[in-house]
Amino acid sequence: MSGFQVDAAALHPETRLVHAGTLRSQFGETSEALFLTQGHVYDSAEQCEARFLNKDPGFQYARFSNPTVAMLEARMAAFEGAEACRATATGMAAVTAALMSLVRAGDHVVAAQALFGSCRYVVEDHLPRYGVESTLVDGPDIAAWRRAVRPNTKVFFLESPANPTLEVIDIAAVAALAKEVGAKLIVDNVFATPLFQRPLELGADLVVYSATKHIDGQGRCLGGLIVGPEALIQPEIQTFLRQTGPAMSPFNAWVMLKALETLPLRVRQQAANARIVADWLLGQDKLPKVTFPGHPGHPQAEIIARQMSGPSTLVAFEVAGGKDAAFRLLNALRLIRISNNLGDAKSLIVHPATTTHQRFSPEVRASMGVGDGLIRLSIGLEHPDDLIADLKQALAAV
Numbered sequence: 338m339s340g341f342q343v344d345a346a347a348l349h350p351e352t353r354l355v356h357a358g359t360l361r362s363q364f365g366e367t368s369e370a371l372f373l374t375q376g377h378v379y380d381s382a383e384q385c386e387a388r389f390l391n392k393d394p395g396f397q398y399a400r401f402s403n404p405t406v407a408m409l410e411a412r413m414a415a416f417e418g419a420e421a422c423r424a425t426a427t428g429m430a431a432v433t434a435a436l437m438s439l440v441r442a443g444d445h446v447v448a449a450q451a452l453f454g455s456c457r458y459v460v461e462d463h464l465p466r467y468g469v470e471s472t473l474v475d476g477p478d479i480a481a482w483r484r485a486v487r488p489n490t491k492v493f494f495l496e497s498p499a500n501p502t503l504e505v506i507d508i509a510a511v512a513a514l515a516k517e518v519g520a521k522l523i524v525d526n527v528f529a530t531p532l533f534q535r536p537l538e539l540g541a542d543l544v545v546y547s548a549t550k551h552i553d554g555q556g557r558c559l560g561g562l563i564v565g566p567e568a569l570i571q572p573e574i575q576t577f578l579r580q581t582g583p584a585m586s587p588f589n590a591w592v593m594l595k596a597l598e599t600l601p602l603r604v605r606q607q608a609a610n611a612r613i614v615a616d617w618l619l620g621q622d623k624l625p626k627v628t629f630p631g632h633p634g635h636p637q638a639e640i641i642a643r644q645m646s647g648p649s650t651l652v653a654f655e656v657a658g659g660k661d662a663a664f665r666l667l668n669a670l671r672l673i674r675i676s677n678n679l680g681d682a683k684s685l686i687v688h689p690a691t692t693t694h695q696r697f698s699p700e701v702r703a704s705m706g707v708g709d710g711l712i713r714l715s716i717g718l719e720h721p722d723d724l725i726a727d728l729k730q731a732l733a734a735v
């Protein structure tokens with residue numbers, strides 16, 4: 338490995354996404370190399386010993402680290418202005434590792450109730466098996482977070498905007514409360530994207546991503562990222578990942594490393610398209626409610642103006658007529674495809690009540706804001722006029 342490393346701090350975020358973290362081999366390749374190897378060989382037994390003692394910098398085994406994965410981690414840390422980043426096999430591995438690393442039996446976690454289904458499973462069902470209790474609160478209600486705090490509360494967890502309702506939580510207010518009570522705040526920043534929201538600057542301790550979404554952005558690979566200060570990542574997260582093994586594949590890391598170079602272009606265009614589509618949806622009389630974080634009518638518009646530098650690539654809307662009407666709309670679409678994924682170059686639509694949030698009772702779904710007529714639409718890179726034409730003909734079928 339050779340070449341000079343760029344001083345990322347002196348560069349704009351877009352430049353960091355193209356250059357930061359690059360490690361060049363002796364061949365001086367332009368594009369970052371894919372190091373598809375499980376392990377590494379050593380020049381001597383002494384070097385091998387030093388490597389295991391962390392006295393000789395270098396790679397050992399791909400469960401611990403890999404040059405391509407390390408480039409992705411360094412690039413993402415530089416983009417976030419954070420000290421460290423660790424990659425994981427999936428977004429859920431990142432969420433689970435971040436939560437499990439920071440708690441012990443007897444601790445308590447407070448989380449917003451409107452969460453991605455699997456995140457809610459980890460907090461509500463999985464952690465209690467190991468003696469970690471959790472309380473779910475109405476995320477936007479800061480007083481509810483305060484009421485839920487106990488002497489043993491160690492972690493706050495939230496998603497903003499939340500899936501699928503796009504409700505927004507005041508991250509700085511929750512972070513201030515976390516500091517006051519000695520808890521760590523973990524923010525799942527998938528829906529905001531790393532481009533439009535910087536939770537670490539708002540006071541969060543760790544940020545987690547499903548890199549499967551906007552970071553890949555073209556529906557190819559699964560991946561997760563955990564970003565934060567070295568003091569948290571190195572002892573807690575790195576040890577957990579190294580010993581339990583949810584490592585990201587070097588191939589997936591290579592796809593995501595290259596995808597980061599175009600993240601701002603893609604996400605800005607997708608958000609601009611989402612705004613055009615959301616504006617059009619707002620005027621349709623079969624749709625009683627349209628939620629888009631870029632609309633002045635969003636319930637938390639004032640918080641969005643403070644903590645986000647762009648809207649989202651997602652729109653949520655209610656169709657009058659519940660599940661039947663929602664299904665008729667989805668089935669009539671031709672260009673926009675039915676899929677539970679999001680953040681893709683292709684526009685994707687899903688009915689959360691029967692898919693991502695299907696395992697919850699109707700009462701719990703209602704408390705999360707997921708009604709039978711709710712639809713989540715992830716906007717891609719198609720021309721917005723084509724998306725509107727598709728929605729228009731599909732709405733006519735409702």
Ligand SMILES: *Cc1c(COP(=O)(O)O)cnc(C)c1O
Nearest residue numbers: 427428429453525527547549560
């Ligand atoms: C998709 C998603 C996850 C899980 O990510 P995977 O890569 O599918 O494991 C976690 N949180 C949010 C908000 C998501 O959208």
